[in-house]
Amino acid sequence: MTAEQHKLRGNEFFKAKDLDQAIHEYSTAIVKDPKVAVYYQNRANCYLKLEKYTSVVSDCERVVELDKKSVKGYYFMGKAHLELGQPSEAYSLLKKSYELALEQRSAFTKDIVAIIAEAKKQRWIEQERRRISQVSETYRYLSGLIEQDIQRQVDALDRGSFDYQDYLTDLRSDKEERLKELEAMTQRAGIPDDYVRPYIERKKSTTNNNNGVISPEASPDPSSAMDINQEPYKKPILAPAAPREVPDHLLDKITFELMHDPVISMKSGISYERNTLLEHFSYGRMFDPVAQVPMTERDIIPNRALKEACEDFLTKNGWAVDY
Amino acid sequence: MSSAVHRRMLKEYMAVQKNAATRPHLELLEPIQEDDLLHWQAILLGTADSAYEGGRFKLDIVIPTNYPIQSPTIRFVTKICHPNVHFKTGEICLDILKSEWTPAWTLESVCVAISSLLTNPEPSSPLNCDAANLLRCGDTAGYNSLVKMYTALYAIGDSDEE
Numbered sequence: 001m002t003a004e005q006h007k008l009r010g011n012e013f014f015k016a017k018d019l020d021q022a023i024h025e026y027s028t029a030i031v032k033d034p035k036v037a038v039y040y041q042n043r044a045n046c047y048l049k050l051e052k053y054t055s056v057v058s059d060c061e062r063v064v065e066l067d068k069k070s071v072k073g074y075y076f077m078g079k080a081h082l083e084l085g086q087p088s089e090a091y092s093l094l095k096k097s098y099e100l101a102l103e104q105r106s107a108f109t110k111d112i113v114a115i116i117a118e119a120k121k122q123r124w125i126e127q128e129r130r131r132i133s134q135v136s137e138t139y140r141y142l143s144g145l146i147e148q149d150i151q152r153q154v155d156a157l158d159r160g161s162f163d164y165q166d167y168l169t170d171l172r173s174d175k176e177e178r179l180k181e182l183e184a185m186t187q188r189a190g191i192p193d194d195y196v197r198p199y200i201e202r203k204k205s206t207t208n209n210n211n212g213v214i215s216p217e218a219s220p221d222p223s224s225a226m227d228i229n230q231e232p233y234k235k236p237i238l239a240p241a242a243p244r245e246v247p248d249h250l251l252d253k254i255t256f257e258l259m260h261d262p263v264i265s266m267k268s269g270i271s272y273e274r275n276t277l278l279e280h281f282s283y284g285r286m287f288d289p290v291a292q293v294p295m296t297e298r299d300i301i302p303n304r305a306l307k308e309a310c311e312d313f314l315t316k317n318g319w320a321v322d323y
Numbered sequence: 324m325s326s327a328v329h330r331r332m333l334k335e336y337m338a339v340q341k342n343a344a345t346r347p348h349l350e351l352l353e354p355i356q357e358d359d360l361l362h363w364q365a366i367l368l369g370t371a372d373s374a375y376e377g378g379r380f381k382l383d384i385v386i387p388t389n390y391p392i393q394s395p396t397i398r399f400v401t402k403i404c405h406p407n408v409h410f411k412t413g414e415i416c417l418d419i420l421k422s423e424w425t426p427a428w429t430l431e432s433v434c435v436a437i438s439s440l441l442t443n444p445e446p447s448s449p450l451n452c453d454a455a456n457l458l459r460c461g462d463t464a465g466y467n468s469l470v471k472m473y474t475a476l477y478a479i480g481d482s483d484e485e
Contacts, residue, residue, distance in 0.1 A: 254391055254426040255327055256334045279392050280426055290427040 003033035010042060019046045037067035044076045051169060056080035071101045071108055079115055085172065087122035094119055098261075102274075110275050113260050117321045124318015129179065132186060139186045143179060150175040246320050250310050252276055253290050258320050259310050264303040267295045271303045328390050332360035335429050342431065348438045350379065352431060361386040363430060364400075367438050369478070374470035375441055378403075378478030382437070383413070384430060394424035397433065404473035406444040406455035415440075416450045 010025030026043035029036070044059035057080050063073030074097035081090035094116045101109045133140040150171055157167050252259050252273035261274040268291035280289055281297055288295040314320055332354075339352050351366040363384040369375025381400040387393045397420060399413035407416040417440055419428060449455030457466040 256331050257327070276392070276426070279389075283392060285425070287425070289425045292425055 003029040003036065003039070006032065007036075007039055007042065014042065014046060019050055022046050035066060037063045037070055037073065040066070041070065041072050041076070044080075045072075048076055048079060051083070052165065053080040053083045057084075069100055069104070071097050071104060071106050071112075073097075074100065075108070075112055075115070078119065082115065082119050082122060085122075087119050087126060091116065091119040091123055113275060116260060117258075120314050121318045121321035124315070124321075127315075128318060129183065132183065136186055139182065142182055146175060146178050146182065246313065246317075250306075250313055254280065258314065259306065262303040262306045262310065263300040264306070265291070265295055266299045266301065267291065267293050271306050272300075274300075274302075326388070328386065328388055329360055331391060332386060335431065336360065338429070339431055346431070346435060349431070349434050352434055361388070365430075365434050367434065367441070369474060370438075370442055373442050374467040375403075375474050375478070378474040380441075380478055382434065386430075391426040391428070394420050394428075395430065395433065396420075397437065402473065402477040404451065404454050404470050405441060406446045406449045406451050406458060407440060409450040414450060416445075416448055 006025045006029035010022045010029065013019070013022035013025060023043055023046045026039050026046070029039045030043070033039070040059045040062045044056045044063065047053070047055040047059065056076055060073050060077035060080070063070050064077070067073065074093045078090045078093035078097060081087075081093060094112060098109060098112045098116060100106075101112055129143070133143060153171055154168065157164060157171075161167075246258055250258055252262075253270065254272060254276040257273070259271070259273045262271045263274045263277060264271045265288050268288045270288065270290050272289070277289070277300065278297065286294060286296050336354065348368050348370060349365065350368050352363065353365075354360050354363050356362070363386070365382040365384060367380045367382065369378035369380070379401070380403055383398050383400045385396040387395065397415055399408055399415065401413075402410065403413075404410065408414065409416075415437065417437065419425075419433065419436055444455075444458060446455040446458040454466065454469065457469065
């Protein structure tokens, strides 16, 4: 049997949801002809479904090596990185995939945009955690404990066991959940350090004095007083409980969602998300949805300034992805 | 991740709740069940000084999964006498629900449009020929009393019968 025939058999197994058999066929095809990107790409898709993300990444690396314009290669790889908790890598790969999809006029762009949004959100959550932990000692301490605990459990796992991957995924989502909870608590409590700080300071000043005669309340330790003068008491800036709203001008007029690739109508000056506008046209409605003047795909150009504004907003407000 | 149509409906729902006070002729606009955002209901109030005065007209709204690219399907549940509404099925003949639909409309703006259709009938494209004929003959008095009768019969009082 030729490599191509093995691939076709693989496709049939894939359709029948027999992923292990499909992988087997694709692997055989690869052995017979290691220079065909599609074989790796199809196998990567199987791994993706089986949640074997590291295998997805290595197959996709081969795919984009063989076919630099592979939309799916970048897409699967981005998805896998996202699942592996690497949103920044995921984001740049998915962006590449989106550009290629646009170039090739693939119908795939909609799915890509959805995952890009998710990657942006994860990236924001990551940054937000970093920020909170810089600001809140309590958070830093407690999140450290959670990480340690999870790491202990990971280390205790039997690497050889066949459901090792499953346990790993469970633990990872467990960690996410606990960190999220802690984050919510930190935010709800406002500025917990305000309550904790006096104790920390007092502990410091008593140990500094080390004579134990003068209690810090009765006569404030001069050195700690100087500390306060030198470094004015910095109020930790946690996310304020401001209403989470996205300004209207950043929202697509059709889906009411934050735009990712805004295009401007040269007929009206109104901007839309590229995908939704193209979908509108695909129903044969050749007019500007809001201005209701005749318009076609040729009358749009990218609105770069608005795109920057949307991206800027999203960098500072990752929650807006779900808005 | 919820689908695009659900996210959009959620936003429309929030906007509707925020604007509730600004629409005198729209008594209610909400999903029939909170967990199904693709099936809504609305209640229009007949405008004062019109033949529909005092009436409460219930609308049934079904959202297609590719909304807002495609228009919602809206029909009157309450029987209503109007040239552009089918008396038996409640089907509405309104250009913006068909050929003139644009994704920029919202359920709220569509309901307001239907509400204004009540007092601005379009007898040239009728679904209820009897009512349209009265108007086309210029018998406004006859038309008005017919409308008043059906409004009193079906849309006034607490009867929510379908």
